[in-house]
Amino acid sequence: MAEILRLDGITKRFGPVLANDDISFALNEGEVLALLGENGAGKTTLMNILFGHYMADAGTVTVAGTPLPPGQPGAALEAGVGMVHQHFTLAGNLSVLDNVMLGTRPLFSLRAGRRAARARLAELSGRFGLAVDPDARVADLSVGERQRVEILKALYRDARVLILDEPTAVLTPQEVEALFATIRKAVAQGLAVVFISHKLGEVMAVADRVVILRRGAKVAEMRSAETDRHRLAEAMVGAEITPPDVPPAVPGEVLFRLDRVSTAGTPGLRAASLALRAGTITGIAGVSGNGQRALADLLSGLEVPVEGRAELMGAGLGIWSPRRAVGAGIARIPEDRHATGAIADFDLTGNAMLEDYHRPPMSRRGWLDRRAARRRAEEIIARYDVRCPGPATPIRLLSGGNMQKLILGRVLEAGPRIILAAQPTRGLDIGAVTYVHRQLLAARARGAAVLLISEDLDELRALSDVIHAIHDGELSPAFARGEITVKELGLWMAGQGGRDAA
Amino acid sequence: QGAPIKVAAVYTVPVEQQWVGRIHIAAEAAQARGDIDYSFSENVSNADYTRVLREYAEGGAQLIIGEAFAVEQEAREVAAEYPEIGFLMGSSFPPDEALENFAVFDNYIQDASFLTGIIAAAMSQTGNIGMVGGFPIPEVNRLMNAFMAGARAYNPDTEFQVAFIGSWFDPPKAKETAFAMIENGSDMLYAERFGVHDAAKERGVLAIGNVIDTQADYPETVVASALWHFEPTLDAAIAAAKAQEFKAADYGVYSFMEHGGCSLAPLGTFEGKLPAEAAAMVQDYMEKILAGTYTVEIDNSEPSA
Amino acid sequence: MELFDILVSATFWAAVLRIASPLIFATMGELICERAGVLNLGIEGIMVAGAFAGWIAVYAGLPLWGGVAVAFGAGVAFGLLHGLLTVPLGLSQHVAGIGITMLATAATYFAYRVALPEVSSPPKITAFQPTGWAVLGSQTVLTWAALATVAVTGWVLWRTPLGLALRAAGENPAAVEAQGLPVHALRMGAVAVGSGLMAVGGSFLTLSAFNSFFFEMVNGRGWVCIALVVFGAWRPGRALLGALLFAGFDAFQIRLQQTSLGAGLPYQLFLAMPYLLSVLALVVMSRRTEVPAALMTPYNKGER
């Protein structure tokens, strides 16, 4: 197969950070190359340089033998480089078709050419198995559908190299399978794919070759057929990573109970029943958009039951709010750490006291105790191994894993009895994932009740003592560890579990 | 004669504004004659007004002209601080014996306004006169009231439409307001603001000017105007200042017709088109006013239709 | 004339169109800027500059359309300045806008004084004359041009690739960049052209509504246009409706003052009516789903 892409000596600094350090590799037509590395290793930066989004300080990008002018996404697109960004680049208020057509015709032409565009989009959807409604507003789409739009955007422009930056981080297992099918179709038609993921299983499943970055430098390159997950992990982190042991649970009393609870909104909960016991981890499996948000919001204090009864430590919820939830000892790890879990422009100190700034020791009679706050932040940084320059660093400068560690520290410090963990490991590298898992297990050992909402079935099955599936706001019955197969769980997640079982 | 004295003026609006414009013209004329050395600041907000007064006072001005209306109290405080300097201020208040260097003036041109009222009523077919003003302040109100009195003296049944546009400089708005009045039956407009003449011209109705003579621009439209001449006021003040005799006095009378402070603009293009009866009435009142046997009432209250 | 008679008279509707015309131009200008993601509070000053530039150009001998073009050019110049400050430099759009309004206004007055030091009453030009077409015949051709601007704005924004790119730049500039389009150039262009339209709106006052230039004659119309864009939910058609509604209130209050109903009330109440009713209309509509998502957010590649 012919070489389609070559990176030569790419180097890039952001101020003091050396994000890419003299990286070189090549890619052939019809090949899938996986790019691996911890959070902050420089994967996204490298791809942004390849795509012309950033300009490298040194090095060249060559596509099909022709060097790309640096810093021009237009030229990269023209040369056949398509990129699906880690954070999607879609205009939410515009339609799918508009997003796909954007920039594909000369700006000053008088016609939009919507009809031809629509036809071409339909053709591509069919060919690659990427079904979307061209007239849907992007903001109304699920994450998986949005990703399909992103891929279609690249294919629409005749991409020969397709870059997928952590495409599976937000996908359900089914969606991941569909994506892999698409990738296989694409390589079969001669495309080359760069695939970035933290999930080694996926990498082994889809990639032909693997390039591993550590602290900005390329540390290894191997054929996936000639390696295994342990060797990849070791090359990535520099040490072996062992998943935590899961000792048997010691279930205690019920700390939180839902009895046929429904909430407003779509999809809200529908007559959901659930019991969180001390000393157990309760997992919720489901395709995103099936009411997980409502369940998490209910436990967080953002939602209230409109029907049914919710009980906290045996009593009703009362006037329910986030502050009540915090006060009742519920630790909440939100799904979206950037938008909900942290205030990007605040420093670590501010973020560490976000939930209890209003009471001693953080403040007295309305006056903040800045020394206490700083001490708290320093403690969390030390105890939860948050890698950062110090408590006065704006949290936006932290990697996702370190941000998540600070949030963990914030909510776990007080020794909460109930823990909500919504997608706690999304986007984290393998080291950070292991860390989060250890923390949740430690809390369980302390006697906390943990509600784990995740789209990662491996994670769920490894950690959960009890699993529910959620579909369209309805919870399945509780299944104890080992009581249900992946296949059965899948049926429950699709809403067909009850029927089959009956 | 002697050397020119240093005169400074502080205006709250640009010199295009008619009221201020008349002062400015008079001052420039005095400067051209060599009587004064004139400098001015325009569009000074009232928040900055006393600072600018002080600056001129510090800078060696011998006579300062301005508008104290909205800053009466503060302006008097400034004058008290500089007893050597003459302050000639537009003001609705009388002079204060205790403040010897603070004299007042205003545009007391009700005499001429009254006469234009007679002419307006005589030239209106419908007996419906539209009046567009900026703000209902005394300087505007007294002219409007005198005008209305004049019109009623000729035709007691004259109807008026009165509107204020809340701005000194929005000719398009003044024009629209005038259009509405024309549509509502006015065939004669009293133009306190720029823009009114234009509406009259466009719709072929007549108009009366105010403070300045605008007939040259609107020969078919402007029948007559009540003119303000600031020269008598200024010349009296300059003479007093030169003689070191400037003192607290009311210069308002220098705007009266008998002092030449106001006049009826020549009928010009409308010469001979006035009904004889009206012409005679104008002549009659003018003589009485000049002779002091008739006094046009000074009414500062907001006019209403 | 009582209430109903006012509303059914053709002269009333003619007045509405006349009053609305400068607002329409400037509102379309602001709408274009905001659609591309840039709030332009320079509008009031840019209208002043346009009013002056158009008029002085005609006074200096250019034909009327030449005056309109000069006004447009003046607007573009100030727009480029606003764009430079807010787009590549990413300065606060509030501050830059207020600064531009101060600068454009003061520079205009200064230029006026320097150009015409000895005039006490500004000279007049021969302005656009009513065309006498159609029922609402007292309109000048510039009013029809204002209406055409609405259609063209709508067409460009929704039916051409350029319009799509501009709207996307106001929704998510990263998406525009990712499709190989220059975000900064698009935004700069939108601000420049939008400001040009604002200036043409200002020049309507001196070339059509009136025939000479006065200080302060723009008199807050620019601020009203900011409100009209929001009122119109960032859509040209609805913004046009808003402009007509506002002008309607204005024309109505002028007439209402002379009715038996209006006679006893303070004139300030009438002057406040268009503003109060605009606020009321906003409250009644109170939907803001359509706000361009990236409005007031500068785009800086690679920022996190």
Add this chain to the structure above:
Amino acid sequence: MRLEAIEAPGLARRLGLPAAALAATVLVAAGLAAIAGGNPLDVLGQIVQGAAGSKFARLETLNRATPLIFTGLAVAVAFRARLWNIGAEAQLYLGAVATVVIGTQSGLPGPLVIPAMAAAAVVAGGLMLLGPTLLKTRLGVDEVVTTLLLNFVVLLLVGYLLEGPMKDPMGMGWPKSPSLPAEARLPRMAEGLRLHWGFGLALICAAGVWLLQARTTLGFEMRAVGANARAARFAGMPVNAVLVKTALISGGLAALAGFSEVAGMKGNLTADISPGYGYTGIVVAMLALLNPLGVVVSALFVAGIFVGADSMSRQAGVPSYIADILLASALLFMVAALKLSRFRIVRG
């Protein structure tokens, strides 16, 4: 081209760029003076002289900075919480109205009347911003537009009050309020100084706002709501209540500008006590990067440039509009310089 944050900008950059901004302003001044027939070489001296060259000049600058500190603080507080208050002008006027009403009508004994006036002003201004804020939190109505439009309404309302119910019966018909009695006037800060206690109050307010924002839980909430309302709500903060409190504080601060102008400077109310202090406050606040102590500095800067340039226009005999041009250019140059002192322009 893009901007890249500089983690620790050097002193040369932090001082050099603002200095360059000032130099650029002086160049503009010289150029304009030359165009208008003045002497470009004298301009700098005349501006400095006019703004700070004498005790008189310095006091005038402080006087003019006083209302700007209040409106600047009002805007800084609101913007920090992402409450886009463009209505400081209206709040200022309502504060002035309340000041006059209490000062002339309350009949309170001497020492109580000034605090009562200030309190009334704060309440009036706070309530003025409360309306748009509730419309925002309850109905999602854009507060930029409502606060902006209400400026016009309030100005007309004040016009009506001054021509109607609040008109000074002794005012010879001029639309102004009755004068405050002597005990209702703010005293001078020192004997013989033309500087009243409004300036002192402004400084106290700046310190107070700084304390509020940096040291109190409410300030923490206000900053959090402004930086990320969703995260603030999730963390348990009462977001709407915080916005309402912010509105009351912001409106109250703007109203104090009206209080200070009436009780300290003018002694009565006219419809034109503010030449746009409410709008200039936005610029003052942003120039200070919303820092309350910075607001004092930037208000002094803005006032100094204006007073100095205005004075220069008289010395040089050029049209006084040059003052506003210079103020606007100084502002634009300065905000750009402040930005570039924290960011560098890089390729790609």
